Amino acid sequence: MGYILDESSMQKVLDALKKDYIIYAPKRKEGEGMYSDTDCIRYEVVDKVAEIEFFEKSNYSFKEVLLPISQTLYYFTEDEVKEAEPERKKGAVIFLRSCDLHGVKRLDQMYLQNGFVDYYYKRLREAVKFVVIGCGKSYDNCFCVSMGTNVPEDFDLALYPGEGGYHLESRWDEITSIVGQLEEKEIRIPFVEENDVKVKIPNNLSIDIIKSSMWEEYNSRCINCGRCNFVCPTCTCFSMQDIFYTDNGKAGERRRVHASCMVDGYTEVAGGGSYRRKNGERMRFKVLHKVYDYKKRNGYHMCVGCGRCDDVCPEYISFSNCINKLEDAMKEVSNNG
Amino acid sequence: MVRNEYTPFLSEILQVKKHTDIEYTFRMAFSGEVKPGQFFEVSIPKFGEAPISVSGIGEGYAELTIRKVGKVTNEIFERYVGDKLFLRGPYGNGFKVEDYKGKELVIIAGGTGVSPVRGVIEYFNEHIDELKSLHVVAGFKTPGQILFLEDFAKWKQNMKIILTVDCAEDDTACHVGLVTEYIPKLELQDKTNAAAIVVGPPAMMRYSINGLLKEGFQEENVWISHERKMCCGIGKCGHCKIDDTYVCLDGPVFLYTKGKNLID
Ligand SMILES: Cc1cc2nc3c(=O)[nH]c(=O)nc-3n(C[C@H](O)[C@H](O)[C@H](O)COP(=O)(O)OP(=O)(O)OC[C@H]3O[C@@H](n4cnc5c(N)ncnc54)[C@H](O)[C@@H]3O)c2cc1C
Ligand code: SF4
Ligand code: SF4
Ligand code: FES
Numbered sequence: 001m002g003y004i005l006d007e008s009s010m011q012k013v014l015d016a017l018k019k020d021y022i023i024y025a026p027k028r029k030e031g032e033g034m035y036s037d038t039d040c041i042r043y044e045v046v047d048k049v050a051e052i053e054f055f056e057k058s059n060y061s062f063k064e065v066l067l068p069i070s071q072t073l074y075y076f077t078e079d080e081v082k083e084a085e086p087e088r089k090k091g092a093v094i095f096l097r098s099c100d101l102h103g104v105k106r107l108d109q110m111y112l113q114n115g116f117v118d119y120y121y122k123r124l125r126e127a128v129k130f131v132v133i134g135c136g137k138s139y140d141n142c143f144c145v146s147m148g149t150n151v152p153e154d155f156d157l158a159l160y161p162g163e164g165g166y167h168l169e170s171r172w173d174e175i176t177s178i179v180g181q182l183e184e185k186e187i188r189i190p191f192v193e194e195n196d197v198k199v200k201i202p203n204n205l206s207i208d209i210i211k212s213s214m215w216e217e218y219n220s221r222c223i224n225c226g227r228c229n230f231v232c233p234t235c236t237c238f239s240m241q242d243i244f245y246t247d248n249g250k251a252g253e254r255r256r257v258h259a260s261c262m263v264d265g266y267t268e269v270a271g272g273g274s275y276r277r278k279n280g281e282r283m284r285f286k287v288l289h290k291v292y293d294y295k296k297r298n299g300y301h302m303c304v305g306c307g308r309c310d311d312v313c314p315e316y317i318s319f320s321n322c323i324n325k326l327e328d329a330m331k332e333v334s335n336n337g
Numbered sequence: 338m339v340r341n342e343y344t345p346f347l348s349e350i351l352q353v354k355k356h357t358d359i360e361y362t363f364r365m366a367f368s369g370e371v372k373p374g375q376f377f378e379v380s381i382p383k384f385g386e387a388p389i390s391v392s393g394i395g396e397g398y399a400e401l402t403i404r405k406v407g408k409v410t411n412e413i414f415e416r417y418v419g420d421k422l423f424l425r426g427p428y429g430n431g432f433k434v435e436d437y438k439g440k441e442l443v444i445i446a447g448g449t450g451v452s453p454v455r456g457v458i459e460y461f462n463e464h465i466d467e468l469k470s471l472h473v474v475a476g477f478k479t480p481g482q483i484l485f486l487e488d489f490a491k492w493k494q495n496m497k498i499i500l501t502v503d504c505a506e507d508d509t510a511c512h513v514g515l516v517t518e519y520i521p522k523l524e525l526q527d528k529t530n531a532a533a534i535v536v537g538p539p540a541m542m543r544y545s546i547n548g549l550l551k552e553g554f555q556e557e558n559v560w561i562s563h564e565r566k567m568c569c570g571i572g573k574c575g576h577c578k579i580d581d582t583y584v585c586l587d588g589p590v591f592l593y594t595k596g597k598n599l600i601d
Contacts, residue, residue, distance in 0.1 A: 076382035119341040225558025237575030275601035293581035
């Protein structure tokens with residue numbers, strides 16, 4: 001069912017939602033971008049439709065809503081632990097793009113399926129509704145079509161500010177009942193069918209690719225800052241961190257914080273031992289996780305082709321370029337026997 | 338609601354056994370299912386968590402043999418009988434004694450690598466007729482660093498024990514040399530069907546496995562245990578992943594046919 005809403009009706013929908021949900025959406029932060037005079041678009045709580053950035057890709061993904069950058073798991077004293085309260089008591093409505101909605105499936109896979117169910121993730125994941133924002137065009141570095149993530153699957157609402165107002169497709173009864181008095185319209189929320197960037201993941205990709213010389217380039221180019229991981233909607237790693245309060249040395253809290261496989265210390269064990277010391281090896285580990293081994297385990301690729309890792313890399317390292325080198329690299333390693 | 342795996346439970350230290358200055362076995366109060374080769378996350382508020390293998394299992398307790406090497410383990414060594422530690426787990430797959438029943442079994446362990454297999458040895462010490470034979474080759478750096486000395490003395494009745502040290506300072510009852518030197522000397526009836534478990538530092542595992550394969554052992558009869566950095570122990574944090582494998586969930590015990598393909 002489709003409707004076209006003017007700004008005030010759209011705001012009414014939002015206001016209705018705000019009773020039971022906190023609304024998270026991409027918001028433009030002027031002058032806060034990577035370089036001077038650039039903006040940063042990141043997720044925040046929004047009140048007004050006008051605050052939402054509909055026309056550009058966000059620099060950071062929605063994942064921080066479900067997986068806070070730093071999340072307190074529990075408070076402790078020396079002989080007691082007390083589970084932390086949930087970050088929010090209400091449900092959440094998340095505005096996001098098609099690639100990101102596919103990203104949710106990957107987070108669910110890791111946090112609800114892979115072994116144990118993650119209590120803290122599940123707690124924030126419950127009562128979450130998704131509003132997918134249409135993509136009128138493909139943005140810089142996007143390759144969702146190659147990854148098969150350009151068209152969304154399970155959304156509650158789809159929205160696009162198009163001709164004559166906000167085009168809204170509702171699969172959510174509550175909303176349908178709010179907008180239901182409006183006349184139903186023939187609408188089509190746009191999703192891209194072609195990107196400038198295309199990737200091809202070779203079918204014969206195997207772990208032999210480790211032996212390729214292609215990774216060496218990244219030893220010097222990559223500065224292991226880890227930004228590519230932090231912006232990625234499908235990167236899920238974390239490390240534990242204990243904080244204690246200085247005024248009472250006996251009490252504190254345990255947190256988990258986002259971690260990056262590109263950054264020093266990720267594999268470090270007691271006595272200083274570590275794996276993948278070279279940045280090229282780390283690049284290889286990351287790339288293969290995104291387009292090889294996750295699929296071996298779960299049946300579909302982890303990377304959703306959002307291109308944010310390319311957007312953010314200060315060294316202009318392109319992940320999609322790297323994927324496109326895999327085919328030749330496979331030839332290289334098979335020729336070497 | 339699902340269980341919160343991250344919040345640990347308090348467990349009392351029932352007994353502390355000192356092996357060396359930096360290696361103690363802590364007997365922790367625990368009643369529940371646990372297998373040798375599995376591990377607990379030992380958690381000390383303010384200091385963090387460390388994955389530690391189960392080195393002994395008994396009625397109402399699980400033992401942890403800990404080497405003092407850093408932030409968390411140093412702090413554990415400040416605790417004594419009657420004190421408590423936070424634990425969560427057990428995690429990981431562990432060894433299945435069924436895999437070895439009816440076979441000739443060789444266990445090769447180096448240093449603290451004895452901990453994860455101690456439960457297996459204990460089991461077969463009690464049920465020695467479930468195996469055709471059992472050989473244990475355990476290597477330590479010096480006689481002073483031998484762990485579980487009393488156990489070895491006890492086990493000697495039921496199985497063949499080869500205790501070896503890299504170098505002896507004085508005359509001791511044990512052999513001198515690397516564990517690998519003793520592999521060709523193993524007296525077995527049928528090496529192609531014998532099973533082996535190899536646990537220890539990476540280089541020791543590599544050389545020992547090569548030695549076993551040279552002697553005719555089959556890759557599908559060799560089990561190993563891997564160690565990796567772990568922050569969660571439950572398949573979430575990503576640190577222990579190698580290729581498509583999570584050491585904390587799918588391991589730490591692997592059949593060599595699988596383990597050999599895990600390249601970091
Ligand atoms: C499955 C498994 C079983 C283990 N069994 C034993 C055992 O029975 N006895 C024993 O003494 N040690 C065992 N270890 C090693 C033990 O976990 C480390 O020595 C311990 O984590 C060191 O912590 P620390 O804070 O004292 O040292 P630090 O060097 O201060 O630790 C720094 C950080 O690195 C992490 N870390 C360091 N080394 C390791 C490691 N090898 N594995 C995983 N994380 C590590 C710690 O979690 C910590 O956050 C085992 C490790 C694994 C993975
Ligand atoms: S953002 Fe670029 S430089 Fe930084 S770790 Fe990632 S690939 Fe390396
Ligand atoms: S790897 Fe890069 S392109 Fe793929 S999902 Fe992550 S940030 Fe997006
Ligand atoms: S230890 Fe966290 S995923 Fe294995």
